[in-house]
Amino acid sequence: MNERKGQDNMDRKTVKKVARLARLELNDTQEERLVEQLGNIIGFVETLSEVDTNNVEPLASVVDNELRLREDKVVDGGQQDAVLKNAPETAEGYFVISKVVE
C-alpha cells in the first residue's frame, strides 16, 4: 500500500467546501486534522486506481438479484402523530421551523 502524507491528496480549501456542503461548522484545528485524515483515506483508496478498469462495466451490486418492484397500493401513511413525534415544534399537523423563504 502507498504510504502518502494526507496533505498531498487534500487541501484546506476542499475541506472547507465539503464542510459547507455538509452544513458542518469547523474551527481551524478541526480543519487541519481533517485535511490529514481525509487525505489519508483518499490516499488509501487511490490504490484502487492502479487496477486497469477500462472497458469494465461498473458493478451496481455484488448480489446477483433483480430490483424488486412493488404493487401500486396504499399500505402506509395515516400516522400523522408518529411522523411528527420527534419534531421539536409542530402546529396544526405541520412541522414548524425557522422561516426559510426566498
Place this chain on the structure above:
Amino acid sequence: MSTVIQGEDAVWEIVIGMEVHAQVTAESKLFSGAATAFGAEPNSQVSFIDAGMPGMLPTLNRVAVQQAVRTGLGLNAQVNHVSVFARKNYFYPDLPTGYQISQYEHPIIGEGAIEIDLPDGKVKTIGITRLHLEQDAGKSIHDMHPTKSYIDLNRAGCALMEIVSEPDIRGPDEATAYLSKLRMILQYLGTCNGNMEEGSMRADVNLSLRKLGDEKFGTRAEIKNVNSIKAVQQAIEYEAARQLEILENGGEVVQETRLWDPVKMETRSMRSKEDAHDYRYFPDPDLLPLELESEWVNSLKETLPELPDQKKHRFMEEYGLSLYDSSVLIAERSRADYYEKAANGQDPKLVANWLLNELLGALNKENTLLDDSKVSAEQLGELVGLIDDNTISGKIAKDVFAIMVETGKSPSDIVEEKGLKQVTDTGAIETLIDQVIAENPDNVAAYRGGKDKLFGFFVGQVMKKSQGKANPAMVNQILKKKL
C-alpha cells in the same frame, strides 16, 4: 410571433430549453406505500421512508415505472432497458433524507420528439433530451406564521417525471405551445393530470440570447417557479429583456438559477442555489439498476391510447370538422370524449357547433368545467337530434338549452313539459296564417302591391302567434302560397 427580441443595433434570438416536472398518476408514492391524493390533512400521507427515518428502505412502484415508459412511448422516445437511480444531495427543510432519489447518468427514457402547433397554424418539432423518474420534495408554507415556515411532507416521495427538452424552443409563443402540447399528451396518456394549479405540473425555463444567425449559444439562466402557461409567457418576456439589457451594455449573463415572482412580475437570483451544481450524485446503494424486458415494453406500446395529433386528424376526416374546431375539441381529452359521445348518431358538425359555441361558452360564464356540466353528452346529442328531425326549431332549441344548463333535465322532457314541440301540422299553420292575414288587411294589400319587404313581417307575426313553435320553413312556404 416573437422568436426574437430587438436590441439597439442587433436582433437577438430567444433560445429556450424547458424542464417540466410532471407528477405521475399513481395511487402510492415512488418508493413507499403512502397515498398521493391532493389536499389531504398535512403529514397524513407520510411513511417512515418519506420522512427519512433511519433504516427505512425504498421499494420501487411498478405503476410509476409503467407510467414513465408509457410517457416515453407517447413522446416518441427511446426506452432504456437499463436505468439507474442515483442520489442527488442537497439540504432543504422539505427534503428529510438530505438527498433526492433521481436518475442521473442513466435515465429510463432517452431522446424523443414532439410536434407543437403554433398560432400561425404551422407545426414545429421540438426534441426531447430525456425523461427520468425522481422523488418530489415536501411542501413549505410560508404564510401561516410571521417568523416560521410550516412543512407538510405529503408530497415528499411522490413520483415525478422530469422531462427535459432540447434548446429548440424560440420565444414565448413556442414555449407555451410546447407546454400545452406536452400537457395534452400526458393527459391523454393518463400519466399525469396536468393540473398546474395544484402543482402536478411545474416548469423550469432555461433561457439565453444569441445574435440572430450566430451558431453558438449564449450563457443561460434557469428560471424556476414558472407554474402556469401565462407565467411562462411573462417570465420569458421579462428574462429576455433583462438579458438583452446586460448584453447590450457590454456585460455578461451569469449562469445561475433565478426565481420567477408572479406578484412582482420579475425574476431574481436564488442565493440558495449557489451550490446547485454540486449535488454529488452517486448510484443509490439501496436500489439495484432497473431492468425492463422488451416484451413488457411492447405490451405497453399496444395499450397506448390515441394521442392528440392522431385524434385531431381523425376528427377532420371522420366528422368533416375544420382544423380549428378539431384542435379546440382535442385540446382536452375529456372534451374530445364528450364530443364523440354527443356526436354519436347525430350530425357531427351541428354537435361541434353546439358544444364549442353554446355549451363551452355557457360553462365559461359560470366558471364550470365540462366535467362538472349539468348537461350530459347524451343530452346535448339528443338536443341536436331534436333540431335535426324538426321536433323543435333552432330558436326554441336555444331556450331549451338554457333550461338544460340550469337544471340538467333532458331536452325531450323540457320540450314535453313546456309544450315546445314544433308545429309541423300543415292545417294548424294554415289556420295561424289565415288569422294573421285577416288581422292585417292593410299590410296584405301593400305586400300584394309590391312591398316585398313585408314578407318578413308576416313570418314574424305567424311565429309570434305560434309562440315560436311553428316550423319556420313551413311557415315560409305556406305564406308564399297564401299571399
